[in-house]
Amino acid sequence: MSQDIKNILSIAGSDPSGGAGIQADLKSIAACGGYGMAVVSALTAQNTHGVRAVHVPPAPFLNEQLLAVSDDIAIDAIKIGMLANAGIIGTLTDWLAAVRLSSPVPVVLDPVMIATSGDRLLDADAEDALRRLMEHADVLTPNIPELAVIARAEAATTWEEVVIQARQVAATYSVLVLAKGGHLAGSDCPDALIDADGVLHEVVSPRLDTGNTHGTGCSFSSALATFYARTGDWVQSLTASKRWLTAAIAGADQLRVGSGHGPVNHLGQLWAGAPLATANDSMWLWWEAIESIRSGIDGLAFIRGLKDGTLGRADFEDYLGQDALYLRTYARVMSRASELAPTTEDQRFWAANASGCLEEELKLHRGRLEERVPEPSATTTAYLNHLVSCSNDYAVLVAALLPCFWIYQDVGSRLAAANHDSHPYNDWLATYSSPEFDKSTAQAIEVARVLFDAADQRTRTNMWKAFEASSAHELYFFAQTAADRQGVDHGTK
The missing domain is CATH 1.20.910.10 (Heme oxygenase-like)
Known part of the structure; x- marks a missing residue:
């Protein structure tokens, strides 16, 4: 059966080691059945041990990249990742508002605000600009420290606190929030799609014993955008994305990438001979989920x-x-x-x-x-x-x-x-x-x-x-x- 392949645009920073950012987004989009496109918002010098330097291209050049894509190609979903400063965020916000006036393209925003060290990555002006950008998103996918910053609260230490903060953010910005339990302790890893009224759908997987989880946030948000472009349903997309990401993490130790915090195995299922998520069919995803x-x-x-x-x-x-x-x-x-x-x-x-x-x-x-x-x-x-x-x-x-x-x-x-x-x-x-x-x-x-x-x-x-x-x-x-x-x-x- 022929498929209508969806075009997914990632707007994010680069990672030359391939584990996160644009590089991880493109792998994730392909693994989940979409055609990936990339607009680079920042260039990083990093590897599995951390970031050494960041170069941010001028905001007008970001705008040229965005227009080059949207003037020519129909965009079926957008994933937004690392945005370095208020000028970049403002330029993207103006472009996105114009694009969504003519076409209600779905937007998944992964608000990259906190470094692995716990340091804030954005200054006050950039955080304010990012909050304005959130009004143009459909789903936010913060980790627990980022959720706390958005909610203006202390970082949650229990899943119940995570859900409360996610509901608050969903109500404030009129968005869905993908609450993620990856930073919590415990043998299980819960994730849930939450609106202002509460939990729409929750999925739980066993916490896998691996140190190779670099880029999971980038990969998860890209998968979610891709599956939504294909299915038109956020709950179904969460189920499919979680299933794919769990398999990618489970296969991470098969890779030999660097001596530090390595990436997940985005295409491991393909290399193992298993079919990628190619069935553009709501019932197929139900069947896979059980x-x-x-x-x-x-x-x-x-x-x-x-x-x-x-x-x-x-x-x-x-x-x-x-x-x-x-x-x-x-x-x-x-x-x-x-x-x-x-x-x-x-x-x-x-x-x-x-x-x-x-x-x-x-x-x-x-x-x-x-x-x-x-x-x-x-x-x-x-x-x-x-x-x-x-x-x-x-x-x-x-x-x-x-x-x-x-x-x-x-x-x-x-x-x-x-x-x-x-x-x-x-x-x-x-x-x-x-x-x-x-x-x-x-x-x-x-x-x-x-x-x-x-x-x-x-x-x-x-x-x-x-x-x-x-x-x-x-x-x-x-x-x-x-x-x-x-x-x-x-x-x-």
């Missing part, structure tokens, strides 16, 4: 035993009983989706799936269970309560229903491939994969994609949260058997 949940399902003793035929009969019948209970309410929720659907095609789709769920699946369950349907477990009840809670908004409900199609099909295709005539659950596995269900899954994905791509930011956030929660419930549901019960938090709270 990779850990999908891996967790594949690793369950229930799934492994069902695949190789070693699953005990009692565990199998326990699962069937809970699945029978689940499908009753699941069918009613799909009927509710049919009621809410705005088009006849969608109405028919959900109604047909609700009917098929009751007529075919429950018949198979009851035939095996001989009508001995148990009481619902706390895990089953929690999943059903989640689906019912999403039943007042069609887009959110579709997102909540999607994992039962998509994950079921994904798991089922591998289970069906392992089936054979002498398998103890032969007839059951044969139902796990069929051309008809594949078609229904593809249609459910497309319905969700259309709704998501047309939705406003708040609805997109709620859709993603519903999808992610249902995906986790799928894991908990499969993990109800005795073999898995001790190792998984079943999401009953």
